[in-house]
Amino acid sequence: MHVVVNAAMSVDGKLASHRREQLAISGPEDFDRVDRIRAAADGVMVGVGTVLADDPHLTLDVTDRRVQRQRHGRPGNPARVVADSTARTPPDARVLDDEATTYVLVADAAPEDRRAALADAGAEIIVAGDDRVDLAAGVDRLADEGIERLMIEGGGELIFSAFDAGLVDELSVFVGSQLIGGRDAPTLADGDGFTEEFPALTLDDIERLDDGVVLEYTVEG
Numbered sequence: 001m002h003v004v005v006n007a008a009m010s011v012d013g014k015l016a017s018h019r020r021e022q023l024a025i026s027g028p029e030d031f032d033r034v035d036r037i038r039a040a041a042d043g044v045m046v047g048v049g050t051v052l053a054d055d056p057h058l059t060l061d062v063t064d065r066r067v068q069r070q071r072h073g074r075p076g077n078p079a080r081v082v083a084d085s086t087a088r089t090p091p092d093a094r095v096l097d098d099e100a101t102t103y104v105l106v107a108d109a110a111p112e113d114r115r116a117a118l119a120d121a122g123a124e125i126i127v128a129g130d131d132r133v134d135l136a137a138g139v140d141r142l143a144d145e146g147i148e149r150l151m152i153e154g155g156g157e158l159i160f161s162a163f164d165a166g167l168v169d170e171l172s173v174f175v176g177s178q179l180i181g182g183r184d185a186p187t188l189a190d191g192d193g194f195t196e197e198f199p200a201l202t203l204d205d206i207e208r209l210d211d212g213v214v215l216e217y218t219v220e221g
């Protein structure tokens, strides 16, 4: 499984304000770049925090010829994946509409009734982990479903866990010309933070886009 993390952050590393409201850090050129990464992926993953904050759709305009070319003949949208230990995804969330297959990764501890409500809403439920989603196990199950290339779009808790589990192969980050501030605002990598061993990043490319810059890294482990 090849895992690509992409996010947009302010110059001070924030993914959103401390109110966690949807904030356009990217401009149109960067959103086009996000769509290209989605198009190259078999699956697009977010954490349930992002679903609750932004209600994202995580799809592409698959009627667009350019998008179809980027999909290299794979029909339809990439699958959507939500990491959601306790099955908090609202059954009417936009990620559960019928425009793509949606996997919800839950932990064993997720209440049965909420799992059932999500399955009724069309979600494919994957159980991985006891109290919290075990991302490595979840990603293995997604590979069994034919997902070979996974894009992780955030937020900061999920991105940290993906690095912590050693799952990330590539990181691309758009740095917008904004300063958001706030000690409680989500950042590119939240979680508990690393203390001794830090992921090794190699800077591969820098590109000026919109009113900001895209940084692309290979993750060496």
Ligand SMILES: NC(=O)c1ccc[n+]([C@@H]2O[C@H](COP(=O)([O-])OP(=O)(O)OC[C@H]3O[C@@H](n4cnc5c(N)ncnc54)[C@H](O)[C@@H]3O)[C@@H](O)[C@H]2O)c1
Pocket (backbone or CB within 6 Å): 006, 007, 008, 009, 014, 015, 016, 017, 019, 020, 021, 022, 023, 025, 046, 047, 048, 049, 050, 051, 053, 054, 083, 084, 085, 086, 132, 133, 134, 135, 153, 154, 155, 156, 157, 158, 159, 161, 162, 186, 190
């Ligand atoms: N600028 C961007 O590119 C961008 C992208 C995505 C989200 N965001 C912003 O990020 C914020 C949401 O981020 P967040 O960090 O609160 O939530 P998140 O999206 O990272 O989701 C975290 C939640 O996912 C669940 N989860 C299940 N298994 C997990 C695991 N193994 N590791 C970590 N989490 C796991 C937990 O319930 C956890 O609370 C929102 O404000 C959103 O607007 C910004």
Ligand SMILES: Nc1nc(=O)c(N)c(NC[C@H](O)[C@H](O)[C@H](O)COP(=O)(O)O)[nH]1
Pocket (backbone or CB within 6 Å): 007, 008, 022, 023, 024, 025, 026, 027, 034, 046, 050, 054, 055, 056, 057, 058, 059, 153, 154
């Ligand atoms: N790349 C990016 N730039 C931003 O400025 C921003 N605010 C997000 N935020 C991530 C957002 O929460 C979602 O993950 C999708 O970007 C929305 O997806 P849809 O358009 O609904 O498919 N992502």
